[in-house]
Amino acid sequence: MKSVIRVEGLTKRFGRRVVLEDVSFEVPADGVTVLLGGNGAGKTTLVRCLMGLSGMDAGRIEVCGLDPARSGRGVRERVGYVPDEADAYPWMNARDLFRFLRAQYPKWDDERAYRLLERLGAPLATTFGAMSRGEAAKVMLAAALAPAPQLVLLDEPFARLAPPVREKVLGVFVEEAPIAGGAALVATHDLDVAARIADRVLVLDGGRVVVDTDVRALVAARAGGGSVRESLRALYPHREVA
Amino acid sequence: MDPSRDAHPCQQIVAAVLDALSGGELAAGAKLPSVRGMAAEALVNHNTAARAYRDLEQLGVVRGENGRGVFVTRGGPGIARRMRRAQTLDAFQVAMHEALRAGHDPAVLARLLGGLGGLSENGRRSA
Numbered sequence: 001m002k003s004v005i006r007v008e009g010l011t012k013r014f015g016r017r018v019v020l021e022d023v024s025f026e027v028p029a030d031g032v033t034v035l036l037g038g039n040g041a042g043k044t045t046l047v048r049c050l051m052g053l054s055g056m057d058a059g060r061i062e063v064c065g066l067d068p069a070r071s072g073r074g075v076r077e078r079v080g081y082v083p084d085e086a087d088a089y090p091w092m093n094a095r096d097l098f099r100f101l102r103a104q105y106p107k108w109d110d111e112r113a114y115r116l117l118e119r120l121g122a123p124l125a126t127t128f129g130a131m132s133r134g135e136a137a138k139v140m141l142a143a144a145l146a147p148a149p150q151l152v153l154l155d156e157p158f159a160r161l162a163p164p165v166r167e168k169v170l171g172v173f174v175e176e177a178p179i180a181g182g183a184a185l186v187a188t189h190d191l192d193v194a195a196r197i198a199d200r201v202l203v204l205d206g207g208r209v210v211v212d213t214d215v216r217a218l219v220a221a222r223a224g225g226g227s228v229r230e231s232l233r234a235l236y237p238h239r240e241v242a
Numbered sequence: 243m244d245p246s247r248d249a250h251p252c253q254q255i256v257a258a259v260l261d262a263l264s265g266g267e268l269a270a271g272a273k274l275p276s277v278r279g280m281a282a283e284a285l286v287n288h289n290t291a292a293r294a295y296r297d298l299e300q301l302g303v304v305r306g307e308n309g310r311g312v313f314v315t316r317g318g319p320g321i322a323r324r325m326r327r328a329q330t331l332d333a334f335q336v337a338m339h340e341a342l343r344a345g346h347d348p349a350v351l352a353r354l355l356g357g358l359g360g361l362s363e364n365g366r367r368s369a
Contacts, residue, residue: 051264089297089329090253091332093328096325100300100301103299103302104300127332129329129333
């Protein structure tokens with residue numbers, strides 16, 4: 001299996017609290033992998049480790065063949081990353097952000113960026129300071145997909161969208177992500193999101209990967225059939241929040 | 243840095259440098275403190291200061307020259323002034339919408355604005 005992410009024995013503590021414990025997994029170089037887990041499962045910490053934004057206590061990480069702690073610049077060039085809180089400068093609008101990112105991504109594609117913005121129904125001239133969180137999420141998503149990166153890495157990108165808007169944005173994501181030609185890793189707590197977009201699912205619970213499976217194989221193996229959502233739900237440790 | 247403000251410390255450093263550029267305290271060609279020096283001055287960790295410098299470079303206002311340090315680019319002050327203008331216009335629009343929502347008469351707001359317009363021609367430097 002060709003992989004865009006390899007994680008081996010990743011352990012991360014905050015003080016005495018173990019947030020990630022001996023986490024190992026790989027993400028294939030194409031398709032959408034969903035990192036599913038409830039609040040506090042360690043999703044955001046894991047994503048930050050993948051981007052080299054958070055140190056680790058043990059383990060080895062490779063993203064696009066690079067060690068994010070040593071080759072931060074190389075990783076940033078190859079990954080379209082959207083953090084859980086949009087971190088664009090409040091005075092920037094979408095146009096300013098795109099100009100800013102053009103300097104970061106060798107393969108930045110302006111035409112694609114503006115087309116995505118239009119498809120997502122995101123504002124062009126509003127600054128981040130004046131955007132709703134949902135609007136900011138759409139602009140960030142367009143920016144993540146625009147450079148056709150090897151990896152699109154999204155941390156709860158759809159959580160801030162009202163349900164009808166979310167459905168539209170998910171539709172655009174499902175259509176556009178494969179056009180980019182890379183892989184996507186999407187962290188979410190939301191079973192509906194996972195069922196809609198996942199080719200593979202990693203379930204993170206209590207700082208450990210407890211499930212790592214191909215969605216089609218999972219549904220096929222389930223006695224009595226049923227929907228993708230039902231099959232995922234059976235694996236999900238936080239059924240009450242789903 | 244002021245931890246009570248909700249902007250990320252990195253963004254506060256960037257804003258402070260842009261302010262200094264648009265206010266004329268930092269001119270084209272001026273040398274900025276080292277990343278280590280900036281981190282110490284702003285009481286943030288090294289990574290935060292490094293990220294702020296990276297963003298400033300990406301914005302086109304500074305350039306790192308190997309071994310010599312970080313310098314304001316020729317176009318830096320102009321870029322900073324443009325950003326500052328966009329930022330203040332945005333704050334003004336937000337305030338105006340709030341005033342309208344609160345029930346202020348648009349005609350009264352327009353008169354206020356007219357008065358300010360006269361002011362700014364005389365007292366431009368005071369802003």
